Amino acid sequence: MSNMVNLSINGIAVSVKEGLTILEAAEKLHIKIPTLCYHKDLCIAGNCRVCVVEQTGNNKLVASCATPVSEGMEINTNSLKVRNCRKHIIELLLTEHREECTKCYRNGHCELQELSAEFQITNQDFIDLVPDKNYTVDRISPAIEKDDSKCIRCQRCVRTCAEIQSVGAIAVSHKGSEMKISTFFDRSLDEVVCTNCGQCIVHCPTGALTEKSYVEKVWDAIADPDVHVVVQTAPAVRIGLGEELGLGSGTRVTGKMVAALKRLGFDSVLDTDFTADLTIMEEGTELLTRLKRALVDGDTEVALPMATSCSPGWVKYIEHKYPEYLPNLSTCKSPQQMFGALAKTYYAKNIDVEPQNIVSVSIMPCTAKKFEANRPEMKDSGYKDVDYVLTTRELAVMIKQAGIEFEKLNDEHFDSIMGVSTGAGVIFGVTGGVMEAALRTAYEIVTGREVPFDNLEITPVRGLAGVKEASIQITGTKKEWNFLEGVELKCAITNGLQNAHKLMEAIKNGERTYHFIEIMACPGGCLGGGGQPFPVDNEVRLKRMQAIYEEDRNLPIRKSHENPEIVQVYQDFLEEPLSHKSHKLLHTSYVKREQY
Amino acid sequence: MTTTKKQLHRIDLIFKNDEDCKEILRKALSKPNQEIINEMVNSGLKGRGGAGFPTGLKWKLTAESKEKDKYVICNADEGEPGTFKDREILSRVPHKVLSGMAVCAKITGARKGFIYLRGEYKFLVPELKKEIRKFHDILDDLGLDFRVEIFLGSGAYICGEESALFESMEGKRGEPRNKPPFPTECGYLNKPTVINNVETLAHSYTILKFGAQKFRDLGVKDSRGSKVFSVSGDTPIPGIYELELGMTVQDFVDDFGDGDTKAVQVGGASGFLVPRKRFAKTTIGYQGKLTGISLPTGGSMMIFNSSRSMYNVLNNYLDFFEEESCGQCTPCRVGCQQLLKGIRAVKRGEKPTSYLDKLMKLTETMKLTAKCGLGQSVANSFSSIVENFREEMIY
Ligand SMILES: Cc1cc2nc3c(=O)[nH]c(=O)nc-3n(C[C@H](O)[C@H](O)[C@H](O)COP(=O)(O)O)c2cc1C
Ligand code: SF4
Numbered sequence: 001m002s003n004m005v006n007l008s009i010n011g012i013a014v015s016v017k018e019g020l021t022i023l024e025a026a027e028k029l030h031i032k033i034p035t036l037c038y039h040k041d042l043c044i045a046g047n048c049r050v051c052v053v054e055q056t057g058n059n060k061l062v063a064s065c066a067t068p069v070s071e072g073m074e075i076n077t078n079s080l081k082v083r084n085c086r087k088h089i090i091e092l093l094l095t096e097h098r099e100e101c102t103k104c105y106r107n108g109h110c111e112l113q114e115l116s117a118e119f120q121i122t123n124q125d126f127i128d129l130v131p132d133k134n135y136t137v138d139r140i141s142p143a144i145e146k147d148d149s150k151c152i153r154c155q156r157c158v159r160t161c162a163e164i165q166s167v168g169a170i171a172v173s174h175k176g177s178e179m180k181i182s183t184f185f186d187r188s189l190d191e192v193v194c195t196n197c198g199q200c201i202v203h204c205p206t207g208a209l210t211e212k213s214y215v216e217k218v219w220d221a222i223a224d225p226d227v228h229v230v231v232q233t234a235p236a237v238r239i240g241l242g243e244e245l246g247l248g249s250g251t252r253v254t255g256k257m258v259a260a261l262k263r264l265g266f267d268s269v270l271d272t273d274f275t276a277d278l279t280i281m282e283e284g285t286e287l288l289t290r291l292k293r294a295l296v297d298g299d300t301e302v303a304l305p306m307a308t309s310c311s312p313g314w315v316k317y318i319e320h321k322y323p324e325y326l327p328n329l330s331t332c333k334s335p336q337q338m339f340g341a342l343a344k345t346y347y348a349k350n351i352d353v354e355p356q357n358i359v360s361v362s363i364m365p366c367t368a369k370k371f372e373a374n375r376p377e378m379k380d381s382g383y384k385d386v387d388y389v390l391t392t393r394e395l396a397v398m399i400k401q402a403g404i405e406f407e408k409l410n411d412e413h414f415d416s417i418m419g420v421s422t423g424a425g426v427i428f429g430v431t432g433g434v435m436e437a438a439l440r441t442a443y444e445i446v447t448g449r450e451v452p453f454d455n456l457e458i459t460p461v462r463g464l465a466g467v468k469e470a471s472i473q474i475t476g477t478k479k480e481w482n483f484l485e486g487v488e489l490k491c492a493i494t495n496g497l498q499n500a501h502k503l504m505e506a507i508k509n510g511e512r513t514y515h516f517i518e519i520m521a522c523p524g525g526c527l528g529g530g531g532q533p534f535p536v537d538n539e540v541r542l543k544r545m546q547a548i549y550e551e552d553r554n555l556p557i558r559k560s561h562e563n564p565e566i567v568q569v570y571q572d573f574l575e576e577p578l579s580h581k582s583h584k585l586l587h588t589s590y591v592k593r594e595q596y
Numbered sequence: 597m598t599t600t601k602k603q604l605h606r607i608d609l610i611f612k613n614d615e616d617c618k619e620i621l622r623k624a625l626s627k628p629n630q631e632i633i634n635e636m637v638n639s640g641l642k643g644r645g646g647a648g649f650p651t652g653l654k655w656k657l658t659a660e661s662k663e664k665d666k667y668v669i670c671n672a673d674e675g676e677p678g679t680f681k682d683r684e685i686l687s688r689v690p691h692k693v694l695s696g697m698a699v700c701a702k703i704t705g706a707r708k709g710f711i712y713l714r715g716e717y718k719f720l721v722p723e724l725k726k727e728i729r730k731f732h733d734i735l736d737d738l739g740l741d742f743r744v745e746i747f748l749g750s751g752a753y754i755c756g757e758e759s760a761l762f763e764s765m766e767g768k769r770g771e772p773r774n775k776p777p778f779p780t781e782c783g784y785l786n787k788p789t790v791i792n793n794v795e796t797l798a799h800s801y802t803i804l805k806f807g808a809q810k811f812r813d814l815g816v817k818d819s820r821g822s823k824v825f826s827v828s829g830d831t832p833i834p835g836i837y838e839l840e841l842g843m844t845v846q847d848f849v850d851d852f853g854d855g856d857t858k859a860v861q862v863g864g865a866s867g868f869l870v871p872r873k874r875f876a877k878t879t880i881g882y883q884g885k886l887t888g889i890s891l892p893t894g895g896s897m898m899i900f901n902s903s904r905s906m907y908n909v910l911n912n913y914l915d916f917f918e919e920e921s922c923g924q925c926t927p928c929r930v931g932c933q934q935l936l937k938g939i940r941a942v943k944r945g946e947k948p949t950s951y952l953d954k955l956m957k958l959t960e961t962m963k964l965t966a967k968c969g970l971g972q973s974v975a976n977s978f979s980s981i982v983e984n985f986r987e988e989m990i991y
Contacts, residue, residue: 047926052965067776084957088927089965095934096933127947171769177921178923
C-alpha cells in the first residue's frame with residue numbers, strides 16, 4: 001500500500017497516491033492543465049514550462065508535470081499570474097515558429113496551434129525571430145521530413161528516438177538561441193542511423209516532423225486513364241483509420257475503408273493481409289528448414305534464432321546496429337513488398353494488364369514502409385514493386401478531400417484475387433501477431449493438429465509488454481517432422497526498438513537462446529506505427545489491439561495455410577514455399593550500414 | 597578640502613596559509629558527526645557559489661540519507677565573467693578546500709569526491725593532482741576512506757549550475773534538471789550529493805579550525821563571515837579582496853571607486869545593478885533583497901563610472917545570457933532573445949519606449965517560470981538597469 005497525499009487544487013481537496021505529479025492529481029479532478037513537452041509515453045522533461053501552476057508559499061511557479069505532490073500543498077492552476085505567464089510562454093514559442101498554419105501539414109492537428117487558439121493569442125507584439133534564424137528544412141529522406149522552423153524544442157522526438165527506440169538519430173545540439181534538434185553532423189535523416197519508424201512524428205506536437213507525402217502522386221495516378229491503380233491495405237490501417245475520421249479509438253472500419261478506396265477511384269482494392277498469409281507460408285517453411293538443418297543435419301552454420309523481417313524499421317535498425325546478425329533475419333520480404341512483387345506479375349497477368357501500366361499503392365500504418373518501397377533491391381517484378389506508400393493519415397486526407405462521409409458508407413468487400421485473407425493475416429498488425437500466425441500454421445503442419453490453445457488464441461504472445469517470451473512443446477509430430485518430436489520451441493517477441501535492443505543484447509551475451517523471435521519497431525506493433533493517427537498512448541494502443549483481435553475472431557478462416565487464395569497462388573504461380581520463383585519474388589537480402 | 601576615506605576592513609582568513617593542515621584535519625575528524633554539523637550550522641555559513649543555501653543544513657540533509665553511495669563535489673566551474681576567486685583559492689590554498697571536502701565526506705559517509713574544474717583552468721591540473729596525492733596520503737594516515745578526483749568541465753557556463761553539472765559529469769548534455777528532487781537526495785548518478793562552491797569549502801575549513809564563533813563574529817545577521825570579491829571595472833585597484841559581509845555599497849564605493857562611480861553591479865551578470873542613489877541603503881549580504889537572490893553570488897563587483905553607457909552594459913549581459921542559456925526551456929531561451937532584440941529595437945526607435953514595460957513584464961515571467969537560476973535571474977539585471985537608467989535605454 002502506498003501512502004496517500006492530501007492536497008488542494010483550485011480549492012478542491014483531493015487525496016492521491018504519493019509520487020504522482022501535480023498534473024496527474026489535477027487530471028483526477030478533471031482539471032486540464034495545458035502541456036506541450038509532456039507525453040505519457042516519455043520521461044518528464046519539464047522544459048516548455050506551459051504547465052506551470054501557482055503553489056501557495058512558493059514565490060516561483062512550478063512545472064506541474066515535473067513536481068510531485070506533497071502533503072498540504074495548495075495549488076492554483078488558473079490564477080492571473082499563471083494565465084499571464086502561460087500566455088507569455090505561448091507567445092514566445094510563436095516568435096520562434098514559422099507561422100504558416102494554413103500551409104502546414106499539421107494544420108488542425110497541431111498542439112501549438114490548439115494552445116494559441118485556447119489562449120487567444122491574437123496580437124503578437126514580440127519580435128518575430130524567424131527571419132534571423134536560418135532554419136534548415138530536410139526533405140531528402142523518402143519517409144520523413146524535418147522542418148526546424150516548426151520546432152518548439154520540446155525534445156519529445158529526442159526522447160522518443162532515444163528512450164522508446166534506442167536509436168538516437170536525433171539529439172539536441174548547440175545552446176542558447178541556437179539550440180536545436182540535430183542529427184549527426186547535421187546530415188539528412190536519410191544519411192544517419194534513423195530507422196524511418198516515424199515514432200518521432202507521432203510524438204511531435206507540431207509540424208516539425210512529418211511524413212513525406214505522396215498524396216498528390218496518387219491522385220495523379222488515379223486520374224491517369226492509361227494506368228491501372230492497385231491499392232493494398234495493411235492490417236493495422238483498418239483499426240486506425242476511423243480515429244482520423246471522427247470515430248473512436250479502436251473502431252473497426254474494414255468494410256468502410258474498402259468502400260472509400262473504391263470511391264476514391266482505385267481500380268483494384270486488395271489486401272496486404274493476403275500477403276501476410278503468404279509470409280507465414282514462406283517464413284514458416286524457412287523456419288522449419290533452418291530447424292531441420294540445425295537439428296538433423298547438424299549444420300552449425302545455420303543462423304538461429306530466426307528473426308522476423310516484416311518491420312522495415314527493425315530491418316534498418318539491425319542493419320545499423322547488429323549487422324553481425326543479418327544472417328538471422330528471415331529472407332522473406334515484408335507483406336507489402338511481397339504484394340508489390342506479385343501485383344506486377346501474378347496479378348497483372350490475371351487481370352491481363354501490362355505490368356508497366358500498373359501503379360501499385362499501399363496504405364500503411366508506417367513511415368518506414370516508404371523507405372522500404374524505395375530500397376533499390378525492391379524491383380524483382382522488373383519494375384518498382386510498390387510505387388507509392390501512403391500512411392493511414394494520408395488516406396484519411398484523401399477521403400476528406402474527396403468529400404466522402406466516411407461514417408455513412410456501407411461496408412464493401414475487397415476485390416479478388418489477392419483480396420482474401422485470414423485472421424492470421426490481420427493479427428500481423430499487433431505485437432505478437434506474426435508469431436501467433438506462424439505458430440498456428442507451423443504447429444499444424446508439423447503435428448497435423450491445431451495449436452493447443454483455446455479458440456486458437458495463443459495468449460502468452462499477446463499484450464503490450466515490451467518483451468514477451470513463450471515456448472511450445474512439440475509432440476505427436478508427423479513422420480516427416482519427427483526430428484522435432486519433443487523439441488521445446490522457444491520464442492520471444494518485442495515491440496519498440498528499445499526492447500529489440502534489450503533482446504539482442506541478451507542474445508549476444510548468451511543470456512537467452514531462442515529459435516524464433518518476432519520484432520516490431522513500433523510500440524504495440526504496427527497498430528502503434530509511425531503512420532497512424534495522433535495522439536497515441538497506451539490506452540489508445542490497447543483499444544486498437546482489442547479491435548485487431550476482434551477482427552481475427554470474426555473472420556471465417558483464421559489460419560494462413562487455409563486461405564483459398566494462398567492455396568491458389570501456389571497452385572497457379574509459385575508452386576511451393578521457397579520455390580525458385582518464390583525466392584526470386586518474395587525473398588530479399590540485407591546490407592550492413594553505418595553506426596551513426 | 598579632503599575627506600578621509602574609510603578603509604574597509606580587509607580579512608585574511610581564506611588565503612592565509614598554514615602548515616598545520618594535517619593536525620586541524622585530525623582534530624576535526626575525531627569529533628562526532630553531530631558536533632561537526634552543529635559547528636557548521638552555528639557558523640551561519642551560506643553557500644558562496646549560488647543561492648546562498650546554508651551549508652550546515654546541506655551537509656546535515658545529506659548525512660541523514662540512508663543511501664550507501666554518496667558524493668561530495670567541489671564546484672570549481674567559475675563561469676561568471678570577471679571572477680577568478682575560485683581559481684586563486686584552488687591554486688593558493690588547495691588543502692583547505694580538500695580538507696573541507698574530507699570533513700564533509702566523513703559526516704555524510706561519502707567515499708568519493710570530485711573537483712569539477714572549469715575547462716579553462718586545465719593548467720591547474722598538474723599542481724592540483726600533486727596536492728591531491730599528498731592529501732590522499734594524509735587521509736590514509738588519518739584512516740579516512742575518501743578519494744578525490746578532478747573532472748574537467750566542458751566550457752559551458754550553464755554547467756556550473758549544480759544539476760547541469762551532474763548531467764555533464766554523467767556524460768550527458770549539460771542541461772539543468774527538474775527540482776525537486778534536490779542534490780542532497782538525488783545528485784550525481786542520482787545519489788545523495790553535497791555540492792559546494794570552492795570558497796564555501798575553504799570557509800568550512802576556517803570554521804573547523806577556529807570554531808563557529810570566530811566566523812559568526814564577522815558580518816551581520818543572516819550574512820555571516822567574510823567573502824572573496826572580484827573587483828573590476830572603473831576602479832584604481834581591481835583585484836581580489838576578502839571583505840566582511842554586511843558593508844553598504846557606499847562603503848564599498850568609497851574604498852574602491854574612482855570618485856565618479858554611478859553604479860555598481862553586485863553579483864555579476866545575474867546580480868543587481870545598484871545606482872548611486874541607493875548606495876547608502878544597500879547592504880551587501882544575503883538577506884538584503886539585493887544579493888539575496890543574485891545568482892551566482894560569485895562575488896563579482898563591477899564598478900561603473902559616469903562615462904559608461906548602461907545600455908551597453910545591459911546589452912552585454914543579455915548577449916551573454918542569450919548565448920549561455922542551455923536553451924531547453926522556453927522562457928529563458930526565447931525570453932533572452934526577445935530582451936536582447938527588444939532593447940535594440942527600442943534604441944533604434946523601431947519599438948515605442950513603452951515596449952520596455954512589456955519587456956519588464958516578460959522578465960517577471962522568466963523569473964517565475966524558468967527552469968533554473970540562469971533564466972530566473974536575468975530579470976535582476978534587466979529590471980534594475982531599465983528602472984534606474986531608462987533614458988539611457990532610449991536615447
Ligand atoms: C547558471 C548558473 C551557473 C552557476 N555557476 C556556478 C559556478 O560556476 N560555481 C559555483 O560554485 N556555483 C555555480 N552555480 C550555483 C550552483 O548551482 C550551486 O548552487 C552551488 O554550486 C552550490 O554551492 P554553494 O552552496 O557552496 O554555493 C551556478 C548556478 C547557476 C544557475
Ligand atoms: S532557465 Fe535557461 S539555462 Fe536554465 S534550464 Fe531554462 S533554458 Fe536552460
